Amino acid sequence: MAENIVIIGAVAAGPKTACRLRRLNPEAKITIIDMDNLISYGGCGIPYYVSGDVSDEKELRSTSFHVLRDAQFFNNAKGVKVMIRTEVTKIDRQNRKIDFTSLDSGEAGSMPYDKLVICTGAAPNQPPIAGADLPGVHYVSNMHQAIAIKDKLAKGQVGRAVVIGGGAIGLEMAESFADLWEVETTIIEFMPQILPKAVDRIFAMMLTNHLRQNGIQVHVSENVQKIEEVEDGYKVTSNKRSLETDIVIMAVGVHPRTDLALEAGLQVTPRGGIVVNNRLQTSDPNIYAAGDCIETTNLVSGQKVVAPFGSLANRQGRVVADNLAGIPNKFTGVVGSFIMKAFESSIGSTGLSLESALAAGFDADRVITAQTDRAHFFPTHAVIPLQMVFDKRTRQVLGVQGFGPMNDAVLTRIDTAAALIAKGAIVEDFSNVEMAYAPPFATALDALNATANVADNLIDGRLRTVDLDLFLAWMEDSSSQPDWLALDIRHPKDAKLFKDEFKELWLTIPYVEVRQRTAEIPTDKTMIIICDAGTRSSEVQRYLDSIGQTNNLVLGGGFNIMRQLSPAWWPKQ
């Protein structure tokens, strides 16, 4: 008899499981059940629908050949039955059946299954803030919310917006408001930086700088305390300020929807996701789970994580379908690849941040470089700051982060790094990875290779860098490191602005003259060697070391990094 497969959830993992399984098993009876009427949509596209880049919400729910993925489509084209507006109320494992209720008619029913797949996704976190449930507070959790938000924008009801939460969704929503709609937009983030889970502080600062340049107010380390209705909209009050606004976007993370699984007695990690093996089977071998509702393994740290990404949901759906069809496919975990557009910039990461690597117990350190994406003589070249986090003892590369212009330059390095990190690659693997080269695409020694070479030098003691946070503090207040002197080896015209400002604390000897003018460099001070990308500084450090002047540190990534941070002391042109 044909197997009876029931799938709960029709957004990403569910439909993927169903369609792949149908191709593998033409006999099976496949049913997807979802509470919503809008299904199978690209949720990650919501900010681009709100922004206007995508004009119609139906595009997010259509195939690449412009057919709407509704219940009828799944039935006719895919041979998959979809029950919409239907809530599964109970999983009865003993009798292998589920109970459900129609949300429209209120009618209840039950349905047997041979295999069940739970794809219940994630729900937005609702912080305990007074007013978090007011009608002007939107959670970007489904298409209905997206449509409601865009509707307000289109009707001209939104001149001011407050986004609570500086994660990827909050930032993308902020851009969608500020860019085409020219809404006055403010982001409030509880943590000391935006994108706290995705990137380290320096990279968050680069992005913050770019957001501010594009007119977005960004407040970090700030705790929203209440939201109130006021005459002309809403008032958001934090521990630091009050903001009047027309709309509030609440984007403070998501958590796996595990109620059904918990009630059915399946193993669920407290405050985590549904526990699955690498075949994506739950603690009941007849029940699989996939997508945002499960917990998986971070392949670098070995720790259990929840990784709510649409791309993973798709991959997991394929794995579930394969296993249901008897193909022994595995989903072993994630490295955590991330990429985001922000106006004219892009930011990405894969693997562990320095912070998370240290927290996971690695003997971790990092290098930051500021090479160009393309040949420096090619007109469209731009600096792409890259960070590599590694274990100093094992030389394993733990993570890579990048920031650059809005093209695929950062993506290229992140994807390549993700491939290597998942394979447990060491620094040497990154030095040697054969990035394709032509001047319009890369540099002869690609920025990713070069970053690995810098890491190699650091690990082997051929490079000592200054802590960027200490350096930033010193530039703000030079008394914070009383024995430091800057050794600026850039062209005198670039160095002049700083020389004028820092005077005797700022020694300027152009790179090409260092070997001839070594006597001018004091030996009783800690010299912070500064250039634009860090490479010439490293070379000067090697030279000074070779003549016994070792009291010096390189500013890794040089002023190319500082320029991206645009700190208060950076000269305004």
Place this chain on the structure above:
Amino acid sequence: MAENIVIIGAVAAGPKTACRLRRLNPEAKITIIDMDNLISYGGCGIPYYVSGDVSDEKELRSTSFHVLRDAQFFNNAKGVKVMIRTEVTKIDRQNRKIDFTSLDSGEAGSMPYDKLVICTGAAPNQPPIAGADLPGVHYVSNMHQAIAIKDKLAKGQVGRAVVIGGGAIGLEMAESFADLWEVETTIIEFMPQILPKAVDRIFAMMLTNHLRQNGIQVHVSENVQKIEEVEDGYKVTSNKRSLETDIVIMAVGVHPRTDLALEAGLQVTPRGGIVVNNRLQTSDPNIYAAGDCIETTNLVSGQKVVAPFGSLANRQGRVVADNLAGIPNKFTGVVGSFIMKAFESSIGSTGLSLESALAAGFDADRVITAQTDRAHFFPTHAVIPLQMVFDKRTRQVLGVQGFGPMNDAVLTRIDTAAALIAKGAIVEDFSNVEMAYAPPFATALDALNATANVADNLIDGRLRTVDLDLFLAWMEDSSSQPDWLALDIRHPKDAKLFKDEFKELWLTIPYVEVRQRTAEIPTDKTMIIICDAGTRSSEVQRYLDSIGQTNNLVLGGGFNIMRQLSPAWWPKQ
């Protein structure tokens, strides 16, 4: 006593070796000797200098911080002595010295070495064609040639150009003539396709089509027989035509410069490069070699190859320097990553082509897909045809090729693939590689993942594709496969043009109606299932198979591929 290191050749591998070694070993005496006065240049940038993208040839010889890399620079900034316009005439291994002659003064001298590094590069092949040495025939082999060519363009002396050789350099030069300078440009290639070493025929056809759309004449399978001076320039005569032209670019490949090494009795592969171990030591342990003059190993095929790429020369220079300094670094071989700009397109490859994989004895096959680079609802999305070559028995991925718009979309997939291929990855590794996803950058299931999934289906017998060459032939002349019928499952308006043309050979049933209209599909014919990307066709094949109608083949990549090839039968809009 300080070691005495002599390096022959000052373009890429030589200077890289010298500068890295200087950083590792401040004591060593380092001398680079080169015949030319123009040294340390980005040779791959020559087409962009000729095109005008790079305005001054000095930019190709400058650092990223705009300092000219001449002999003085190496001496002052790097602590490396460079002797220009000096020819090394002999390597005396017995006495560890080299003899040299100044090309300007004619003075001869000799110099001892403790370690010698040969970076003599590659020389352009000079085909046995009458007239190949005429003054209007340029080999793109050094900066002087580049300057001479651009000089002619700038003076308005070039209205017509013939490029002999359809490899990367020939194609890039052709673009540089045709694009900004609007020169009438013709490419003549001896082999049946352009880029014969880099990509398979289908991808070469896509590029050929794009070049032709941009006004370049491309002739393949054509043998140039002579070049003559005529009244108004030159005449190039092939076995098929005569062309009058103002300039001829000869770009028929390069070969390692190994004369010095051969004369010194070092091991050199006949018609190949200098033999080195993975420390880049030649058969004389005191002599290293790096760059275009050596032979290396293709990591996929295991075969010895010459891989004259600037990016590899840089990496090899680092390895030589490390070993000279006592750091046991290795260069184990290449996968052969390649990327090229052509007008508004890019083309790339890594690993083996299908042709070379079969020649190397693999049980190789390939799939071609036509997914989009970005989310299909994101405005800037474009189709990027990808090919994956794999071994059907071991599932090892042997190569990936891509064609797409002029951005980094193809590069991203090529670099990621190169990282995996170098690690011996199998199809499953490509299915699972965690490509970062956001709609402006990728699709939820990245095109590279999707291509691997298609390969997985093919290997496991869940997909049967039609040979693209046979299909192209059938479209030209349907009698070539008398039992074939097209089953076009696209939207009727897309299918109509073909239905009108092919009539009873062209069955049209839209994808969403196939399950309802199965009875209309004949069982006594071989159905070629056609859609736009190949995915819906695969699904329909699975469905037809499931009801016992197995006499069908999928057009892999669908009409998205055919559109890129723009064959003669493709409807002109």
